[in-house]
Amino acid sequence: MTTTSAPQPLPSDLDIARAAQLRPLEEVAAGTGLRPDHLEPYGRSVAKISLAAARDLADRPQATYVLVTAITPTPLGEGKTTTAVGLTQGLVARGYRATVALRQPSMGPTFGIKGGAAGGGYSQVVPMETMNLHLTGDFHAVTAAHNLLAAMVDNHLHHGNELGIDPHSVAWRRVLDVNDRALRNVVVGLGARMDGVPRQGGFDITAASEVMVILSLATDLSDLRARLGRIVVAYSFEGEPITAEQLKAAGSMAVILKDALAPNLLQTLEGGPALVHTGPFGNIATGNSSVIADLIGSRMGDYLVTEAGFGSDMGAERFFDVKCRVSGLRPDVAVLVATVRALKAHSGRFTVTPGKPLPPEMLAENPDDVRAGAANLAHHIEILRSFGVSPVVAMNAFPGDHDSEHDVVREIAEAAGARFAISRHVAFGGKGAMPLVEAVEEAAAEPTDFRYAYDLDESLVDKITDVARDVYGATGIDLSPAAKRGLEQFEALGYGEFPVIIAKTHLSISSDPTLLGAPRGWRMPVREVRVAAGAGYVYAIAGDMRTMPGLAKHPAAERIDLDADGNITGLS
Amino acid sequence: MTTTSAPQPLPSDLDIARAAQLRPLEEVAAGTGLRPDHLEPYGRSVAKISLAAARDLADRPQATYVLVTAITPTPLGEGKTTTAVGLTQGLVARGYRATVALRQPSMGPTFGIKGGAAGGGYSQVVPMETMNLHLTGDFHAVTAAHNLLAAMVDNHLHHGNELGIDPHSVAWRRVLDVNDRALRNVVVGLGARMDGVPRQGGFDITAASEVMVILSLATDLSDLRARLGRIVVAYSFEGEPITAEQLKAAGSMAVILKDALAPNLLQTLEGGPALVHTGPFGNIATGNSSVIADLIGSRMGDYLVTEAGFGSDMGAERFFDVKCRVSGLRPDVAVLVATVRALKAHSGRFTVTPGKPLPPEMLAENPDDVRAGAANLAHHIEILRSFGVSPVVAMNAFPGDHDSEHDVVREIAEAAGARFAISRHVAFGGKGAMPLVEAVEEAAAEPTDFRYAYDLDESLVDKITDVARDVYGATGIDLSPAAKRGLEQFEALGYGEFPVIIAKTHLSISSDPTLLGAPRGWRMPVREVRVAAGAGYVYAIAGDMRTMPGLAKHPAAERIDLDADGNITGLS
Incomplete structure (x- = not known):
């Protein structure tokens, strides 16, 4: 019935x-x-x-x-x-x-x-x-602030690289609010000497920008400004983090985002x-x-x-x-x-x-x-x-x-x-x-008894393990050598007090999208770890994360239009 | 004194x-x-x-x-x-x-x-x-509309290329409103099969987008919609123009630009x-x-x-x-x-x-x-x-x-x-x-006697010549073989009635930026011609045109910031 x-x-x-x-x-x-x-x-x-x-x-x-x-x-x-x-x-x-x-x-x-x-x-x-x-x-402001920082990174490389940025370490990609698979992996800086330093890069969708997370977490303008300054865009040849503050980009980024914080x-x-x-x-x-x-x-x-x-x-x-x-x-x-x-x-x-x-x-x-x-x-x-x-x-x-x-x-x-x-x-x-x-x-x-899944003063490994085990039901985690080194490096750099985010599929409670229901008896592999130092968290990558969607063969864009009266059609 | x-x-x-x-x-x-x-x-x-x-x-x-x-x-x-x-x-x-x-x-x-x-x-x-x-x-809307079309071009190539677009003919670059020389020449579509079709591309600054010109020329929403549809993004293997209308992108672009027209x-x-x-x-x-x-x-x-x-x-x-x-x-x-x-x-x-x-x-x-x-x-x-x-x-x-x-x-x-x-x-x-x-x-x-520099029914060559001679004071124009072919092609495709724009340096009345004052006795070389079919003009390239600026070693962005009260500093 x-x-x-x-x-x-x-x-x-x-x-x-x-x-x-x-x-x-x-x-x-x-x-x-x-x-x-x-x-x-x-x-x-x-x-x-x-x-x-x-x-x-x-x-x-x-x-x-x-x-x-x-x-x-x-x-x-x-x-x-x-x-x-x-x-x-x-x-x-x-x-x-x-x-x-x-x-x-x-x-x-x-x-x-x-x-x-x-x-x-x-x-x-x-x-x-x-x-x-x-x-x-607001999304456009995030795109603009994010890409200004990207331009300033490449500009720094172009103008002599005083900070000694290791070009292979640049983690700051570019962003656009469009589903465009062709931008996932690009080579930039081609052309002549005046056209920048060639290197591999790529674009994420704007929603995947750390600037977006910063905007979502900032409690006021000065917190926003400070978080932007702490963004780590790359590492020096000596392995020191290079921040947006060092590139003198954070002030302009905050200016671009000023209204978007409201x-x-x-x-x-x-x-x-x-x-x-x-x-x-x-x-x-x-x-x-x-x-x-x-x-x-x-x-x-x-x-x-x-x-x-x-x-x-x-x-x-x-x-x-x-x-x-x-x-x-x-x-x-x-x-x-x-x-x-x-x-x-x-x-x-x-x-x-x-x-x-x-x-x-x-x-x-x-x-x-x-x-x-x-x-x-x-x-x-x-x-x-x-x-x-x-x-x-x-x-x-x-x-x-x-x-x-x-x-x-x-x-x-x-x-x-x-x-x-x-x-x-x-x-x-x-x-x-x-x-x-x-x-x-x-x-x-009812009375509530709210508690976190972990304390911030636990080690990063423990925090990741707590979430995997107590929240997801894993029996434990398996860190790749690179992930292990990364977490040690983050602790040494002072990021050990950050909370953690597990970047995993949303199609399963586990990190394996094919496991339905409530998977048990699985271990969570952590391939790689990254830090979002401005947003203030470490994230552990447990799966293939797509940060730039593609369009279907016949995307919604083909059906969206204006009618004769100027009204939008095809949105749903 | x-x-x-x-x-x-x-x-x-x-x-x-x-x-x-x-x-x-x-x-x-x-x-x-x-x-x-x-x-x-x-x-x-x-x-x-x-x-x-x-x-x-x-x-x-x-x-x-x-x-x-x-x-x-x-x-x-x-x-x-x-x-x-x-x-x-x-x-x-x-x-x-x-x-x-x-x-x-x-x-x-x-x-x-x-x-x-x-x-x-x-x-x-x-x-x-x-x-x-x-x-x-409005600029952000232009960026979004422009890049949606770009994504739909590459998406079409990725999903089987039914229209037979010659990938080497794609003239529709991407745009961002940032000075970023590293984006002038890029290769997109790298990675795996699911990451698009590799090809050369590049980014212009948003102000250089044909969508921006279209927005500036459109007399109302339906004119905007029609002009967007006429944009030529590439040519087929048979040499036929491929338009935004054929890619079914123009409706969504108009929707994105609806408010920006005001x-x-x-x-x-x-x-x-x-x-x-x-x-x-x-x-x-x-x-x-x-x-x-x-x-x-x-x-x-x-x-x-x-x-x-x-x-x-x-x-x-x-x-x-x-x-x-x-x-x-x-x-x-x-x-x-x-x-x-x-x-x-x-x-x-x-x-x-x-x-x-x-x-x-x-x-x-x-x-x-x-x-x-x-x-x-x-x-x-x-x-x-x-x-x-x-x-x-x-x-x-x-x-x-x-x-x-x-x-x-x-x-x-x-x-x-x-x-x-x-x-x-x-x-x-x-x-x-x-x-x-x-x-x-x-x-x-005073009474005015306004007149154009040329009539639209003149040939494209004559229109370019009229501007070069009667406005700039050139003795004539020198078309490259490619430019000559291009103009013939545009006439054959029905773009012969368009007005013309000479893309040349602004630092001289001539097309040579080193010639000061009022240069005489020079001829204008036209290296290449392009059509902006949506905006509705043919442009003749007479010089090196930079469509994506770079940043100086110490750009204004380094000085712009927020003060403690949240006010912007460093803009002038």
């Missing part, structure tokens, strides 16, 4: 978004403590929130802080953004002042495969076209405040929206709902161990988004391919397929409980779902010690999220 | 700009026909003017249209922007409604050598920090409207601000003052022959900016180097040095007269200038049939430009 009673089919995301009556942002911000002079308009429907708001709102009460994360997703994604937006809309519908904090989508994937990332159905942030395109230019205010389809700010990559970086947006948002009312990238092993772990350490904020509730299709995929009985329809046999009613993938859900619940945060499983209901399958998920969730709610926010907006709102309310009423 | 009585020395441009009391933009726009609903705020001091204004203001009277151009500049520039702003301020001070239209500065040079390009002294556009940095993100409203230091929009390169492209800004600005009051890049042989020629053809607007007056230092430089007796102080002997009183460079001024006056537009020589007075030297310039200008005025707008703002205002008023009262 199909349980949905939503109109079938839903209008397109773009049609729903365009039909929305947007409220003036002063009205959206009413009651949040934000004054009109805190809002710097960017066009009619977006404003930047001036950094002064962080200070001006500091004495207001702390909002209940709700993290939205997910089980291990299929390549299609399981609707964290829609759930975060829908939950927030539901909280507002219930009479709370609630704000949602999201990452800014990257334009690369917008024109690649996704076609947009502002939520979906009746749980969206609007104006969705603006959110999916330039917004207020969070962007948009609104949900139901007129509540939505903070959209920064978008660091989810594999090699934090995958979380900005600290400054959460610092402001957590003083704007009763609830702040914030979203972290990929599953709880990825974005949520970094949310707890990196972002919360920087912000000082403590989460009260963690919403774990699950879908029938993802749990069925974890059964190992189906193949899900991005850009293609689901295999029809996955749509048939089969609670046993769901149960076969249930270990994944149980492990994610366990991860959240290990951080001392109350988990609420949000069953993101799809039109073709079956009650019998939802029942299985409920059973597994409750057995693992989590609350459970079916949420129909895509089809019905905030009122469709009411069961989830109630579960979150109950979880928020 | 030194004639200035300005306070010595002037405060820095940044200090002057920051001390300015900005007026609300609604007040700046009062009386221009722009309604508050035409203004889309971007921050507190910049607004985009909605495209609806072009239609809504169309019935208002046509403003007197004043072009600001210059004699052949030194590498330091001779103050066209300050003169355009100062003249506009003077016109407002005299009781007119006057608007200035300028190009948006490129961030590459801002962090390279210039440190800023919003005017100077008491003739600036404010907020100058915003103008010199991202402004409203001009930006800022204000002069004296509170008058300033339109800042687009910034195509001055050598290979038009070097003029946007058609749409001029279409709107020409209905905003009594005067529209617009600036064209480099000397009258460069930006002004393209203003007349390309921009005015597209806009349909007719110039009434051409202001020709001259400086004592530039005329002395044309004597051939001195060497002026960017980034270094002038040689001290150039500062000594010596009217004979000025006279020795006078032929350059006379030729530029002749160029303007050949287009049937009344010329006014604006002597941009510097603090160390000598009356005797100004007198020589007046004598030469008047002998060549131009009005003459000394303008002290840098030191005194609009009131310092009063003599110039009066000269412009007089020139505007």
